[in-house]
Amino acid sequence: MAMNTESRRVLRKLVKNPTAMLGIFLLIFFILVAIFAPVLAPPEPGKDPFKMLPAKTAEGKMIWSSNPIAPDRAHPFGVIGKYDVWYGVIWGTRSAFRIGLIVSIISSLIGIVVGSISAYFGGWIDEILMRITDMFMAIPFLVAAMIMTTILGKGLDKVTIALIIFGWMQVARLIRGNILQAKEEQYVLAAKALGIRDYSIIVKHLLPNTIFPVIVQISMRMGSLVITAASLSFLGVGAEIGYADWGTLLNYARNYMLQLDKSWFAVVYPGIAMVLFVLAWNLVGDALRDIFDPKMRA
């Protein structure tokens, strides 16, 4: 394999780091689960797989009772709130990726645009954009998310919108800080002197050198977004009832939490999934930072 020294260096660093390897391994595991969800937990044909339907007994009768059912042959992870925990955990993996990727990518894009314009042009553009950023940051996120979901309705897609609208600010500030530093560098001044257009300078020169902390942040956020969505479910404004996602399952378990002997599976399985998912992204994020941090290279 012909790899340049840079990539080889990166790989070597990764392999040497056991926690990074753990993180990557976990991520691959989750990605596989998400891809093979329809095989692992076949949905009803023709229906939206994310809307969980009440579980069925081994004989195929519908379960209408909300009482938790311990794991048995028909339901490997048990049943809580009428829903099959196995199904919820498997498809919840897809939901977790969905919400994480969509929110992270879109909000980061917004943040990058705002931050880079603000930093590059400076002056009153910077002032105004940063004040707007301050305003959005000053609104307590939970309040904003709750109002938005009350307005738009329950549902993970609405939560996604709320998370995007109120999630770009950190990235904006980060990029701005980095570009503020970088724009005084020689190569930028040279490019300007050469008359290269601003847009080109930003996209081709500044961003590639300043974007790494953003990537690290995206990685960290992937995990925390799932938790935020779960907390919103707790407050009653998250995913719809019966949506296949870990937070929804845990929310069902909440009223049985004091009788763990009856409901342990509804807490343990989604809980472990969540913990491992967040762990994976955190470890990978740490590893990325170790790699990208220019100070570390020295």
Add this chain to the structure above:
Amino acid sequence: MLAFIIRRLLILPIILFGVTLIIFMMIWMLGPERLIGTYVKSPEALKSEKSVERLIQKYGLDRPAPEMYFKWLGNVLKGDFGYSNVGRQGVLQSILELIPYTFELALYALIPVVFVGIWLGVIAGAHQDKLLDHGIRIFAIVGWSLPDYVFGLLVLLIFYSYLKWFPPGFLSDASMKVLRDGPWKHYTHFVTIDAILNWRFDILWDAILHLVSPLLTLSYLWWAYILRITRSSMLEVMRKDYVRTARAKGLSEKVVINKHVKRNALIPVATVSGGMIMQLFAGTVIVETIFARPGLGRFTATSAVTLDYFSVIGAALFFSLILIVTNLLVDISYALIDPRIRLS
């Protein structure tokens, strides 16, 4: 420095204005028929068509948003923040009454969060990549990766249901009676401090018993965060030239860490504390719900869900104020920690 502070303070009202405007507009977008949901809690309460119209007219729900916003603003400047359905009294009054409860909780939570977090972060950083480091990091990350209410309910289960040590609620009924009927003087409205000042150590003990579980829940999540930040900035700093110089000069590792590394590692901690305090307040929502304590977190959450717009805006205003002031204080302390940092 002074100019910096003054400039920030002047911008403060503009930001608050923007915040309230954004929230007000969002809510008003719902339209009058949906907004009356705040005032009508059940279908039985609307006996005739006319009552809906009456309600809409009484509260001006069909007037355009800008008009209602400025009406609200005008009232605010006179000191009237409107009636809070959630608090069953005026918004300002509700918030003022709730502030001590939430503050007490959040500020006490800061202590274990910061100290334990930093302490563990330093250890992890100092023993990088060794077992201790990995162990501490994983312990922290588990706390960071569960939704807080799961942990909170587990705490309730273990410490109250099984062990019967730490009950939910704010104080026992007997203590509440003392606070109500006396003899008791409200000096600070922080019950722990007031208990000492009133020389009532039984009430202090009662308050502490009720505080343990919520504090445990609230802070576990944040140890992880502080821990990780401390650790990574420790690692950064330890590679710096002046640290290497100190080591080369023969200073013991302990001195190096204490004198040079720690101080500079605290800077990023200071940076995030602004956002963290906000998050700490957000975390109180769940803690207050599970442990049946009064507080601004729950107040805000309930108002948002029930579209009690006066309450929401009042609460949002308050939180924004806190955030901005905290950020300002953090930025100032930034400069105090490292004089090289220019306040621009």
Add this chain to the structure above:
Amino acid sequence: MQKKLLVLFACLLALTLFAFAAAKNPDTIVSAEYGSAESLDPHAEWDNASGEVINNLYDNLIKYKGQTIEFEPMLSTAVPTVENGLLRDDGKTYIFPIRKGVKFHSGNILSPRDVEYTFERGFLADNSSGAVTIIIEAVSGGAFYSIADWFEDYAGMPLSEAFDDDRVPTSPEARAKMIAFYNEVIDPLFEVDGDNLIVHMRNPFAPFLSIIPKYAAWGSILDSQWCIEHGEWDGKADGWWKWHDRTPEESALHMKDAGCGPYKLAVWDQTNGMVVMERFDDYWQGPAKTKTIIFKAVVEYSTRKALLEAGDADVILVDPIYRYDFDNNPDIQVISGHPRAQVTSIHMGWRVKETSEYIGSGKLDGKGIPPNFFTDINARAGILHSFNYDALIDDLVNGLGKRVPTDLPEGFLGYDPTLPVYAFDLSKAEKAWKAAWNGEVWKNGFKLVAMYNAGNEVRQTACEMLKVYVESINPKFQVEVLGVQWPTYLKATREMLCPLYIVGWVADYPDSHNFFSTYYHSKGYYGARHGEDYAAFAVKYLDPIIDAAVIESNVSKRAELYAQLQKILLDNYIAAPLYMPQGLFVARKWLKGFFPHLIRSSGDSTPEFYYAWKE
């Protein structure tokens, strides 16, 4: 020496164990519920939590006998009936002889003037979120629902235009009209005659007495002197509009009590969501058994449960879904199965607005339904036979429900358990669907939205159940289940946007009229939401019976009318009650004296505290 210490230690241990077995705080009862009161002003709010507190602070003119819905005297020494001559003029005049020697918490003595003041103050205030509207409806004989409506009818101008935002009359004519309105319309309704208080109804209204007994917060009698002293309406004609429809906190009664009930308000701590009541020792029926009652708002079920199990709460609110959580606990008693004055049912809008987003394409093409889909009796029958009613009751509410034939709870006038209930029968449903719209439905299929108020698990499951079964009949049938937030739900039902929705109704007062008129009358709260085709049907077949029954004072004639009504309802598949919920009382075993009552606020899950004690 050591031996002595050991003995002492053993004694202490025994003592503590003994202490734990006995009731904690025998003089205090703690009730942990979900919500807290909205306002303690009896005329201000309608909710359960407020009603529960007000019930202990105030007394009413009459009360219920034990667990029944028959009346007994209370602050009135007799219940007006035709037989004892206190109900005269074909139901237009009620005479209440007022009891002597009853003390208010303030020390004042009850007089007929207090009763007159109470009713008039309630009317003039007519808080828009409050319940006085049903008294107005009754006393006006069904003509008006609010003082504003009545004033407009009398004066020819809307009340909102008679005075401005600062409550100053907009013109001398307006002022004169408002004063005249009081003198000529309101004042004559309630008259003090010696020791009696006389109510002059504008028109007869048979359920009037059901509206005001104890357990109805809005029927509470206020201490008029206390009220006037504390800034409430001064009793005069001039200026009454200053007290009309104020915000809750402007009322002197919001956080203080002006009653003569068995308990006094010690404190209402809004911040902590806590109400503390202390025994009123001079209560006219003798002091209560327990000294202190505390209501606490604890939102999280797990926390309530933990409090009960630890003995820190004596009675808690438990959702039927968790009924079996306490089976193995020797300290906890569970009483269940008592009926509640509530019915949850499925209703169908016969004609939905064409622009509604809940009818899909608006055509019978498999992607929606036409706006008048449910005018066809077969479509309705198809829905109502596709429901697994027993599974809902057995599995979902753990058996705490009962099937009733029409939207009328057990025990109410006209309730007839022999009437048929709709069977869960998919073959019958299939037949109906095949016949619907001349076979078009079966051929093309449809898509419709079943709506429920989000947060209500029972209703959500009911909708899901419907979806599963309807869709199993024909793959072309699609039912979408939609849970919406309360404000959206309110709007959608008001504007006739939903073809299919699940509703519940809690009785305002224990009279069948409250249910029948609400659900089925063309102008009823729910009845009006079914569209103009239903209205035409109702006006022709249902309204006349309902209207006749409400003014009929002969009980057996009323029952006959309701029997007629129910037959028409059943034959025409108008709606299907899903179930009448049954109550669940969960408390520590040491709490005694509980008896359920249909009408008492939370009367299925908390005791009437006057009669409760701990041992």
